[in-house]
Amino acid sequence: MSDIFDFDEADVASAEPVKAKHEPEFLKALNPEQYQAVTTTEGPVLVLSGAGTGKTRVLTTRIAYILAMGLARPWEVLAVTFTNKAAKEMKERLEKMVGPDARSVWLGTFHRIGVRILSKYPECVGLKPNFVVLGTDDQERLVKQIMQGAGVDIKRYTPATMLDIIQRWKDRGLAPSAVTGAQNSGFCEGRALGFYHVYQQRLRELNAVDFGDLLLLPLELFKIRPDILAGYQNQFRYILVDEYQDTNIAQYMFLRLLSKAYGNLCCVGDDDQSIYSWRGAEVENILGFDKTFTDALTIRLERNYRSTEHILGAASALISNNSGRLGKTLKVANETAGGGELVKVSGYWNGSDEAEKIIQEIEVQQARGTPLSDMAILVRASFQTREFEEVLLRYGIPYKVIGGFKFYEREEIRDAVAYLRLILNQTDDLAFLRVVNKPRRGIGDKVIEVLTTAAKTHSVSLFEAIAWAELKPAVRKTLDWFVNLIKEGKELSKSMNPAQVANKILEDSGYMTMWRMDKSIESDGRIENIKELYNVLGDFASLNEFLDYAALVTDTDDKTEGEQLVVMTLHASEGLEFDNVFLPGWEEGLFPHQKALDEAGDEGLEEERRLAYVGLTRAKKRAYISYASSRKMYGQWQNPMPSRFVDELPADHIMDCTENAMGRRGAYDRIDRYVADLERKGKTFASFDNWTPNYTPPKKTKRLGKRVFHDSFGYGTVIREEGDRLEVHFDDVGPKKVLARFLEAV
């Protein structure tokens, strides 16, 4: 598993590459545009690659072509992706085409490439070898510490927001000294920039970097050391970039710098699939490619090999509502009789109705021959997965929720990794703080304070400070034991494999016992996860090697096993394809998401629309869009309107599958709700013979019996409610009818 991310260090300087005379056979499999994208090796090239047009094929074939033609040697080619998954896939496909040479190509995520460069010259940017890459939780803790230390009201100005601001600066390639007054955020009375300074300083003290640094620091390095930059510029004859629409400004600067000597930069992407602006991606990179790179050639891949005409027609019409596009017209490469099935659009009464009907349709489709693994439910927000999980469990259908909680972000895994980090490196203060009192050993804030002071006066790490600090006997005993434990682990790691070391340390420290004693429902899962970690560790020769890997990998369990239905967010679906795709929750407020509209206005709306486009274009044969007229969000029933995206779908490509006779359905629904209400109150439901369809259930029965406060009448108890009109028995003035909005819950 680690081998995917290793590089063969074959950068041996030798003579020029040897050029070949004949075109390789594999070019014959390409269509004319793909052929052009592959063989136009010189100069800047932008490949606008629509959904399903064979972008990965172009990228891998292009590298294979460059190598086969002898235009460069493997280590002179740099290919960057966003995700480990994409890198892995590309590497595997390349290996099939060119054999072991693939291992010498610089192929990896931006971050992985960044680490590789930084590991070679750590001192130039103030790092020591073996620096730590921080996870989000460590970053946030650090920011919080800094802000609290500066006396900031953490509730008013949250560390998460602060960290976000820092990240946006880093996304733009701005070190603290480069942020100008105008770019400083108004956040926290303009103190944000100051915190950024301190944050970077603290990172260096801890010999740590965050994800943003993996790009920012190489850029800094190139600035300070033009000789090193020149070395890389001369090395990389050809640079390729995947998912260019998702790059941020720092990544753009990185690519621009490195491609300067040869100018052979090939970016592949689709502006219509840019869905990550909220984390710093800059659509301008792709929109302005031909302006920033002079003489750039733009090649459009518009032949779609994936979807039917109806799916493509619906998707194209939808995305045509966006302005500021580079413009592509997707054409079906393989025509189907009648254009395939129409996109089905259904309205349902509520979220659970929607979930149930979708699962039923999935069963029908499965019976008709589509394997579960060729179907997917794509949701806008992760809370939507819950409703589907409930139904899937009830129906006994194997499924997998992708994304959500990542393996390496789980508490128990971060803890276990922290133990390992500390064993390898006793100056890792963050790891120390994480595990010193886990399981509880009676080491609290006070002891940490003492250690921090001792560490400062003797300029050592917290772990080393234990030897110097003045401690109460009981604490002394515990900490000496802890020191011993870690040192013993260190000793063992010289002779044992990482899995054995981890097992020993997690047992001896009492960490495993802590979870075994834990009665909560999650504890079994946590123990399982740690066992899974032992498995992963078994693949590594040393702890060091494992930690390098773990820092940049967030998921091991994204792969589905056999016959499983996948449920995931639209964001996570980018780059994937399925026979049948289900797109629930197309409702105003949810999709487009209200927050996207509030925060980014029209831009936000367009990004939401691109997300819808991404979702639709994942489908090969069938797409199902649906919305519910009532949905529980934040514990409250909402009655959203169908999404405007539903209206934007062209009539000739869709079929309205909403069950007819809405009136009847309306009646049934109201009865359903009434029954649900009765059940909630613990009553049984007798018969709805007497029920007229006009019955409207009271909106918020849960206010009954609640204590409330009224400005003029004082405290009281709700005794009856009719919509917003409540009858309250006030302690002082007796029963009164008042409007809910004049009351405060107590």
Next chain:
DNA sequence: GGGTTGCCCGTTTTT
């Protein structure tokens, strides 16, 4: 130092 209660707030997520 550890457990409990009460309050706030609520996207998307890779590395």
Next chain:
DNA sequence: CGGGCAACCC
């Protein structure tokens, strides 16, 4: 409605 966190109490 529920999770996460901070203030509060033992």
